[in-house]
Amino acid sequence: GQRIAIISAVHEELAEILQLMPDEQKRVAGGRTFWSGHLQGHEVVAVLSGIGKVAAATTATVLCERFEPQQVIFTGVAGGLALGVEVGDIVVGSAFMQHDLDASPLFPRWEVPGYGASRFKADMALAQVLHAAARDAVTWLPKLLDEAVLRGLGLHAPSVHQGEIVTGDRFVATAAECAALRASLPEALAVDMESAAVAQVCHDYGVPFAAVRTISDRADDEAHVDFQHFLQQVARHYSGRIVRKALNLL
Template sequence: MTSVDTFPQAPTAILSALAEEQSGLIDLLENARRVKHAGREFWLGILHGHPVVLVLARIGKVAATTTAVALIEHFKVGRIIFTGVAGGLGESVNVGDVVVADSFVQHDMDASPLFPRYEVPLYGRTVFESNAALTALLHAAALAAGTVPAYPSARVHRGLMISGDRFVCGAQEAAGIRAGLMAAGHTPLAVEMEGAAVAQVCHDYGVAFASVRTISDRADDTAHVDFPAFVAEVASVYARAIVEKLLPEISA
């Protein structure tokens, strides 16, 4: 019987931000096996003929970094896919839309005056790109996944995702974050709390990374409204559909 340990292909890690997203994928696993490592539960198995490792990222950049390192060093994954939700910042990015990240910036990184604001110290760079080929496949999968009844006009966007150790839920704060980045030449589409950290880890290890986020709010004063319902009825549905479209397109 084929297992994730014997499959002749490096596993694909599917990193979920929310338990609701992960549970739907666990239900589809063949030969599912739970492994505890680094204080986390990893699920190994076969999904649509591919070996996968499923895990929750946990919340924030440090927690997501630990999870990403464990996936790479302990489980030897060949690529990491991140699904989750985010707050919309781009003018045309609305609730129910999907954003596929092609690059990442930490909006709360500020080591000035030693380094320019937003630049990651000792890297000489502010932006960490996702893997171009994997991101193209993820973007195509998001387009093919379609929409949910609640958001029939939802759109798929592709561009800059920003991350920080703060849940952005005020219109004034969101506007300030966006204005600061725009002044530095960066146009953010959405904000979340983990992606830029995982992108930096994958840059360090040379592992392909791609991320997709469903827009649950506009990062304003309504950011907390009906969040559990949105996750269950929209974000989790999108995540499962996108992963199901993506995996058959991934080769060894």
């Protein structure tokens, strides 16, 4: 069988998935806890990366070296950048780039030195599975979430998007910074702090990678408040539902 790795940055994003893995065994490596077990009949290894590109890259490296997964999925939350990418929507990454990478004038803005490119593409087959799982999840989640939670977050009829996710070592928490990112990277649907780092490591190891991100905030002046609420009350249900469905489809 295939070993499938599930990475999230923080516990709230992985909590429901770990609950669904009854037989998991813990192993600590590189300062990270890896949970090996089964989910929906698949051999799974789940791990928390922590926040930021370095934490994500070291986690992905230890994962690939020690656990040799055949596929890697990142699941978590992100800030919405593009117009129409709202809180409660889901973004499936088709490509990943580091918005804070700049080795100019030696290399073009955003290019990863040594790779001759700024973007790492998702594995298309895996991304399609995540997209199908996300479409299934948005039909169920409004029914599963508490009414008060839904109203408080202003969630109605969430939609699923597929496109570019940008990553950087910044929590984008002002309307001005959000607008600047949107202007310089008009393709970007969402911003996070890990996906592109994991994508680069998976590229190095030749392991198929895809990421699915639920929008917790609009990366604006209210981002820190929206992010906390979403992470504490909603994120685990999205991740759990999407990953479970995706594993059924794999």
